[in-house]
Amino acid sequence: MHDKLVDLTAVLPLIQNNQTIALGGLTIYRRPVAFVRALLQRQPRPQNLTLLTFTAGLASDMLVGGGCVSHTRTCYFGLESFGLAPMFTKMVEDGRLTIIEESEASIACGLRAAVGQLGFMPSRAWQGTDLFKVRPDVKTITDPYTGETLTAFPAIQVDVAIIHVLKADRFGNAILGGNPTIDEMLSNVAKTVILTAEEVVDKLEGPVELTGLAVTAVCHIPHGAWPTSCYPAYPLDGEEILRYIDACHDGEFEAYIQQEFNAEAQRRRENERKKSA
Amino acid sequence: MYTIDELICVCISRQIEDGELVAQGMSTPLVAAGYLLAKLTHAPNLTFISAIGQTFCQEFAPLGLTTVENLWLSNGLFTINFITGVCDFLPRYQPKEFFRPGQVDPVGNFNNVFMGGTFDKPRLRLPGSAGIADVTVFEENVCLYVPRHGRHTFVPQLDFRSGVGHVPERTRGCGPRYLVSDLGQFDFGGENGRLRLTTHHPNITPQRIQAKTGFPLEIAPNLRETEPPSPEELHLLREKIDPLGIRTLETLSGAHRKAKLREILQQEAAA
Numbered sequence: 001m002h003d004k005l006v007d008l009t010a011v012l013p014l015i016q017n018n019q020t021i022a023l024g025g026l027t028i029y030r031r032p033v034a035f036v037r038a039l040l041q042r043q044p045r046p047q048n049l050t051l052l053t054f055t056a057g058l059a060s061d062m063l064v065g066g067g068c069v070s071h072t073r074t075c076y077f078g079l080e081s082f083g084l085a086p087m088f089t090k091m092v093e094d095g096r097l098t099i100i101e102e103s104e105a106s107i108a109c110g111l112r113a114a115v116g117q118l119g120f121m122p123s124r125a126w127q128g129t130d131l132f133k134v135r136p137d138v139k140t141i142t143d144p145y146t147g148e149t150l151t152a153f154p155a156i157q158v159d160v161a162i163i164h165v166l167k168a169d170r171f172g173n174a175i176l177g178g179n180p181t182i183d184e185m186l187s188n189v190a191k192t193v194i195l196t197a198e199e200v201v202d203k204l205e206g207p208v209e210l211t212g213l214a215v216t217a218v219c220h221i222p223h224g225a226w227p228t229s230c231y232p233a234y235p236l237d238g239e240e241i242l243r244y245i246d247a248c249h250d251g252e253f254e255a256y257i258q259q260e261f262n263a264e265a266q267r268r269r270e271n272e273r274k275k276s277a
Numbered sequence: 278m279y280t281i282d283e284l285i286c287v288c289i290s291r292q293i294e295d296g297e298l299v300a301q302g303m304s305t306p307l308v309a310a311g312y313l314l315a316k317l318t319h320a321p322n323l324t325f326i327s328a329i330g331q332t333f334c335q336e337f338a339p340l341g342l343t344t345v346e347n348l349w350l351s352n353g354l355f356t357i358n359f360i361t362g363v364c365d366f367l368p369r370y371q372p373k374e375f376f377r378p379g380q381v382d383p384v385g386n387f388n389n390v391f392m393g394g395t396f397d398k399p400r401l402r403l404p405g406s407a408g409i410a411d412v413t414v415f416e417e418n419v420c421l422y423v424p425r426h427g428r429h430t431f432v433p434q435l436d437f438r439s440g441v442g443h444v445p446e447r448t449r450g451c452g453p454r455y456l457v458s459d460l461g462q463f464d465f466g467g468e469n470g471r472l473r474l475t476t477h478h479p480n481i482t483p484q485r486i487q488a489k490t491g492f493p494l495e496i497a498p499n500l501r502e503t504e505p506p507s508p509e510e511l512h513l514l515r516e517k518i519d520p521l522g523i524r525t526l527e528t529l530s531g532a533h534r535k536a537k538l539r540e541i542l543q544q545e546a547a548a
Contacts, residue, residue, distance in 0.1 A: 027303060029329070029346060054359055055303070055407075078404035080304040081342060081526055082538070088402075095398040101390065103439075104408035108363040124368070124449065125411035128441040134396050148448070178350045179330055180358040231350055235343040238542040242535070 001171040024163030027057035034224035086248035110156030161190035168197035172215025178231035290314035300372035373418035385442030406439035426458035428491040443470020467495035
């Protein structure tokens with residue numbers, strides 16, 4: 001395997017309009033927030049993305065608020081105890097976002113089908129619910145052995161997955177840190193896989209949680225999940241999440257993103273100065 | 278004296294049997310506190326499986342807000358990813374789980390997707406069905422809890438069915454077995470699986486519960502008053518399980534809730 005360590009600016013062009021983009025982590029835990037903030041600074045911002053996440057939280061709300069997302073695919077979109085996701089909620093209620101309604105099983109089965117190079121995966125999920133009414137593309141199938149009616153969840157293809165990890169090596173092998181969620185699966189399904197890592201070492205000794213086989217690029221971004229957590233390096237920053245929610249409710253989403261990006265650039269410059277001193 | 282969040286935790290705890298496997302969803306501190314209370318009282322052999330962390334856990338740790346992962350990750354016995362958890366583990370082991378419905382109908386169908394308007398342009402978009410549309414199809418151990426009982430939650434007709442209740446077309450599992458709200462406890466033992474009041478909380482009349490329910494409520498023949506929390510249960514909840522009062526976030530709303538959030542964050546930062 002070759003050296004995949006690159007600067008964050010080098011991977012931003014990999015995100016292109018109309019792609020399906022997946023974010024690793026869970027709701028407000030180990031999300032690639034620094035990557036999303038950097039992507040929102042790119043000119044022009046990506047457009048018409050389909051956002052696929054197991055659960056969507058802070059990083060997803062920022063991508064939606066930035067006008068990059070036309071479709072969402074997730075089983076939960078919110079900020080857990082901190083409340084509803086403000087930009088997502090507003091966009092949906094304004095009729096400006098298309099939701100491809102999902103559940104845990106439709107995502108898990110869809111990705112299992114994709115990684116196995118199959119068209120669908122059967123499940124009992126959704127039988128008797130209204131999910132089929134809003135997902136007419138999801139069909140049922142008869143179990144050829146028992147005759148039972150099952151749901152045939154279609155394979156989910158992913159163009160780019162962005163996963164924040166606790167520790168990676170230059171080849172893209174990585175340790176997640178906690179909350180494995182669906183990140184290993186995403187790394188196997190996505191055509192392009194970008195890791196942002198708290199710490200990058202030359203070579204990790206096994207066992208690792210992600211192999212570098214399918215990883216395209218590794219970026220070293222300390223504190224890259226903040227204000228979501230990166231267990232065990234740091235807990236989530238609840239005050240900052242509340243500050244984000246308040247900014248959104250005050251109509252100050254763009255100012256918040258710009259301010260946070262500037263503050264982060266400042267921190268990076270200071271760290272570099274400290275390192276060279 | 279006790280508060281309503283404490284009574285709900287105690288009711289949840291009393292639904293837990295020793296040796297059971299229970300599942301813990303996201304942002305459900307009343308349930309987490311109830312499970313932990315059971316663990317520290319009558320169900321020491323309880324095993325948790327948690328959405329946050331995706332771990333099995335048999336140990337005790339107090340509730341946290343910014344440190345919520347510590348409970349599950351520092352004490353995890355075993356970790357599975359969500360793909361394995363959803364496709365293999367949940368169908369195989371069918372843990373008991375408490376869900377908080379956005380809307381619930383008379384036979385225990387429920388909705389966590391949207392309320393009012395249409396799916397494409399809802400009046401209120403909810404976070405989504407998570408695993409509810411999956412496990413309610415086949416599970417035997419689904420329970421519900423409603424921290425603020427009202428007609429907006431107990432509706433004659435759902436805007437969207439994302440959780441399956443007691444319906445004739447069901448081929449596996451059963452609908453919810455139990456519901457606790459801030460007004461009383463219920464089962465679904467009424468005609469054709471209808472919601473039925475089994476106990477009313479102290480100082481709450483059945484008439485008041487009916488007035489706050491958007492459909493005619495059945496009443497169990499042996500209707501009683503809910504047994505209040507014991508001094509030991511209150512002590513464990515307040516001193517050991519949840520000294521910061523994270524459980525109250527589910528019973529508060531608006532400015533009160535936000536103030537409580539900031540208070541908890543400050544207390545956690547100072548600890």
